Amino acid sequence: MPDIRPLGDRVLVKPIEQEERTKGGIVLPDTAKEKPQMGEVIAVGTGRLLENGQKVPLEVKVGDRIIYAKYGGTEVKLNGVEYLILRESDILAIHNEK
Amino acid sequence: MPDIRPLGDRVLVKPIEQEERTKGGIVLPDTAKEKPQMGEVIAVGTGRLLENGQKVPLEVKVGDRIIYAKYGGTEVKLNGVEYLILRESDILAIHNEK
Amino acid sequence: MPDIRPLGDRVLVKPIEQEERTKGGIVLPDTAKEKPQMGEVIAVGTGRLLENGQKVPLEVKVGDRIIYAKYGGTEVKLNGVEYLILRESDILAIHNEK
Amino acid sequence: MPDIRPLGDRVLVKPIEQEERTKGGIVLPDTAKEKPQMGEVIAVGTGRLLENGQKVPLEVKVGDRIIYAKYGGTEVKLNGVEYLILRESDILAIHNEK
Amino acid sequence: MPDIRPLGDRVLVKPIEQEERTKGGIVLPDTAKEKPQMGEVIAVGTGRLLENGQKVPLEVKVGDRIIYAKYGGTEVKLNGVEYLILRESDILAIHNEK
Amino acid sequence: MPDIRPLGDRVLVKPIEQEERTKGGIVLPDTAKEKPQMGEVIAVGTGRLLENGQKVPLEVKVGDRIIYAKYGGTEVKLNGVEYLILRESDILAIHNEK
Amino acid sequence: MPDIRPLGDRVLVKPIEQEERTKGGIVLPDTAKEKPQMGEVIAVGTGRLLENGQKVPLEVKVGDRIIYAKYGGTEVKLNGVEYLILRESDILAIHNEK
Numbered sequence: 001m002p003d004i005r006p007l008g009d010r011v012l013v014k015p016i017e018q019e020e021r022t023k024g025g026i027v028l029p030d031t032a033k034e035k036p037q038m039g040e041v042i043a044v045g046t047g048r049l050l051e052n053g054q055k056v057p058l059e060v061k062v063g064d065r066i067i068y069a070k071y072g073g074t075e076v077k078l079n080g081v082e083y084l085i086l087r088e089s090d091i092l093a094i095h096n097e098k
Numbered sequence: 099m100p101d102i103r104p105l106g107d108r109v110l111v112k113p114i115e116q117e118e119r120t121k122g123g124i125v126l127p128d129t130a131k132e133k134p135q136m137g138e139v140i141a142v143g144t145g146r147l148l149e150n151g152q153k154v155p156l157e158v159k160v161g162d163r164i165i166y167a168k169y170g171g172t173e174v175k176l177n178g179v180e181y182l183i184l185r186e187s188d189i190l191a192i193h194n195e196k
Numbered sequence: 197m198p199d200i201r202p203l204g205d206r207v208l209v210k211p212i213e214q215e216e217r218t219k220g221g222i223v224l225p226d227t228a229k230e231k232p233q234m235g236e237v238i239a240v241g242t243g244r245l246l247e248n249g250q251k252v253p254l255e256v257k258v259g260d261r262i263i264y265a266k267y268g269g270t271e272v273k274l275n276g277v278e279y280l281i282l283r284e285s286d287i288l289a290i291h292n293e294k
Numbered sequence: 295m296p297d298i299r300p301l302g303d304r305v306l307v308k309p310i311e312q313e314e315r316t317k318g319g320i321v322l323p324d325t326a327k328e329k330p331q332m333g334e335v336i337a338v339g340t341g342r343l344l345e346n347g348q349k350v351p352l353e354v355k356v357g358d359r360i361i362y363a364k365y366g367g368t369e370v371k372l373n374g375v376e377y378l379i380l381r382e383s384d385i386l387a388i389h390n391e392k
Numbered sequence: 393m394p395d396i397r398p399l400g401d402r403v404l405v406k407p408i409e410q411e412e413r414t415k416g417g418i419v420l421p422d423t424a425k426e427k428p429q430m431g432e433v434i435a436v437g438t439g440r441l442l443e444n445g446q447k448v449p450l451e452v453k454v455g456d457r458i459i460y461a462k463y464g465g466t467e468v469k470l471n472g473v474e475y476l477i478l479r480e481s482d483i484l485a486i487h488n489e490k
Numbered sequence: 491m492p493d494i495r496p497l498g499d500r501v502l503v504k505p506i507e508q509e510e511r512t513k514g515g516i517v518l519p520d521t522a523k524e525k526p527q528m529g530e531v532i533a534v535g536t537g538r539l540l541e542n543g544q545k546v547p548l549e550v551k552v553g554d555r556i557i558y559a560k561y562g563g564t565e566v567k568l569n570g571v572e573y574l575i576l577r578e579s580d581i582l583a584i585h586n587e588k
Numbered sequence: 589m590p591d592i593r594p595l596g597d598r599v600l601v602k603p604i605e606q607e608e609r610t611k612g613g614i615v616l617p618d619t620a621k622e623k624p625q626m627g628e629v630i631a632v633g634t635g636r637l638l639e640n641g642q643k644v645p646l647e648v649k650v651g652d653r654i655i656y657a658k659y660g661g662t663e664v665k666l667n668g669v670e671y672l673i674l675r676e677s678d679i680l681a682i683h684n685e686k
Binding site: 353361385 | 394395396397398399400402404438441443444445466468477
Binding site for chain 2: 198199200201202203204206208242245247248249270272281
């Protein structure tokens with residue numbers, strides 16, 4: 001696991017490939033204008049800083065499977081694996097299969 | 099029902115098809131520039147976070163039938179069913195028929 | 197009367213046709229770049245939520261005749277009648293004839 | 295006088311024609327990119343709502359002669375007379391001749 | 393002196409012509425993309441209203457000679473004299489020669 | 491080490507060349523639309539000033555290896571060495587190898 | 589020294605020519621998209637006004653050598669000398685050589 005600490009309200013995510021996703025039962029439409037993606041949370045930042053100085057912890061935690069807006073974030077590759085650094089506001093929902 | 103927890107002020111919605119809507123008595127004009135849609139709320143986020151750190155619960159609840167602005171949200175398909183993830187600010191009104 | 201509860205600072209309005217308006221004495225110029233409209237308030241939202249968590253009730257109430265900016269809002273048709281859902285900020289003035 | 299109550303920080307204004315204005319001694323240049331206008335305040339809103347919930351009364355009052363930015367506001371005609379609904383932020387100055 | 397009360401954080405300014413300015417020792421470059429101007433403060437508004445409801449008096453006072461950004465403000469002509477109505481944020485500095 | 495004190499929430503960064511980075515195990519994709527970069531923090535500002543007057547210290551400290559968005563910041567060269575001045579909001583994560 | 593008092597968070601700066609800068613050891617790249625500049629602080633404003641009414645003194649003081657973003661500010665020439673009026677937010681760092 002890479003030693004990366006995202007800053008503030010940022011999250012390090014390992015994208016889940018389309019093939020895996022189909023096994024999980026979820027299919028994301030090809031035609032959607034703003035195509036969402038799934039991923040697993042690998043590391044989370046210290047939280048979102050409000051204008052009153054309060055630090056609010058993120059809603060997602062390490063291990064959560066999330067759906068996020070595709071256009072968001074920045075890609076990084078570490079030891080040959082591709083990750084994504086997102087802001088929490090680019091995350092739409094948590095989707096933990098039981 | 100899918101196990102999806104929307105984040106913050108987001109809501110998971112199951113759109114209601116045009117045919118069903120006509121039965122319910124409501125008709126949405128084809129000519130409207132900004133065409134509204136109807137749907138049923140399936141899951142709601144934890145609420146909207148204000149800059150003073152207060153978390154405000156959403157006005158809509160699971161089971162509500164809502165009217166929302168069409169341009170908003172992101173589509174996801176789960177077990178063959180299409181859903182939409184919206185922010186509460188994209189919801190115009192609650193329309194619960196009695 | 198439709199069972200529609202607008203969200204937050206939104207208002208459900210029944211537009212008043214140009215013909216009726218002329219009887220009321222008000223004429224809105226055709227040449228105005230940003231053409232205002234008149235309508236009757238049918239339902240109001242719970243109020244505007246401020247960043248300090250306070251909910252402020254709307255200034256307009258059910259039954260008020262209002263002047264609103266034309267470009268605003270979203271049209272919905274219910275039982276064959278056309279309505280408009282506006283934010284209160286799209287309402288310019290209350291014009292109750294005595 | 296029309297029974298119109300502007301909303302919030304809005305003001306109902308009766309524009310003063312160019313001819314009248316010349317008599318008052320003020321001439322507004324034709325070449326000005328952003329041409330100001332003069333008018334008389336006919337009705338004022340309840341005030342500007344701040345994010346802390348405080349309502350701040352407007353600086354202008356009924357009867358004031360004001361200078362306002364031309365691009366602002368919405369025209370309405372009532373009983374054959376043209377009025378303008380402005381936000382207070384579109385008003386530049388009060389110009390009461392003695 | 394015209395009886396004009398600027399609103400809020402606005403200021404009434406009498407521009408100082410290029411010829412006068414050269415006598416004062418200051419020369420403003422012709423080539424500057426955003427060309428500043430000099431003027432004398434004739435009247436000031438009641439102050440800037442903050443979101444916490446506090447009214448903050450302006451830093452400039454009547455009689456101050458100021459440097460302001462050229463693009464800002466609105467021109468008005470009164471009794472044949474040209475004035476400018478600016479917001480305080482368009483004023484760059486006070487330049488009172490001794 | 492240059493005597494440069496960044497202002498506010500700014501940070502002075504020495505970029506780490508692509509060659510060095512490969513040794514560290516991280517590879518940043520050439521095809522990424524918004525290509526991230528790595529660097530070492532050389533100096534940090536006094537912190538971010540909130541609207542309530544509170545000064546919040548930066549999350550990064552001198553010596554941290556960081557990943558930052560490429561488009562951000564301003565280049566300066568000092569004694570023949572190239573540095574970058576970034577805002578903390580342009581920093582995505584801390585990546586300290588052990 | 590010119591008698592100029594910058595307003596609010598503004599600063600009067602005397603740019604340092606490229607030739608002088610090279611002597612100081614700093615070289616600013618010609619190819620940088622957003623080319624920084626060096627200057628000396630000649631006068632500072634009263635501070636930045638926050639929305640809570642607090643006035644925050646500037647971080648720079650008279651005599652500081654600063655690096656600033658080139659695109660910012662407005663040029664003024666006084667007694668044949670060129671100055672620049674900047675907001676503090678256009679200043680990147682303080683660079684005082686010992």
